[in-house]
Amino acid sequence: MAKNVLGDPLVACSENPMTGFFRNGKCDTRADDEGMHTICVLMTDEFLAFSKVAGNDLSTPIPEFGFPGLKEGDYWCLCLSRWIQAHDNGVAPQVKLEATHASVLEFIELDTLREYAVRG
Secondary structure, rough: OOEEOOOOOOOOOEEEEEOOOOOOOOOOOOOOOOOEEEEEOOOOHHHHHHHHHHHHHHHOOEEEHHHHHOOOOOOOEEHHHHHHHHHHOEEEEEEEEHHHHHHHHHHOOOHHHHHOOOOO
């Protein structure tokens, strides 16, 4: 069973919109998930604009892939490298710790993740 960054069982990030590498709502992973879709984040308009400029438009729907397009307030299993890039640029979205895969701790300190933890 997959664990989250707090050492507990990984919980769902979002089922509406459906997210995750396996499209099962969880930020679970395996070796062929090259993007490491492991960090559950709360979308903001600021981050979505940043991601679009950085080359990954997450706000435009792509119906042929069943992708609804994201908006502020949506939760999504984000590629770890994109979150790190956003962090380095001061626009990192908040993180849902209980839905973020434990493997993230190989790249980001738990204290840093806690600074971005979704509140309430």
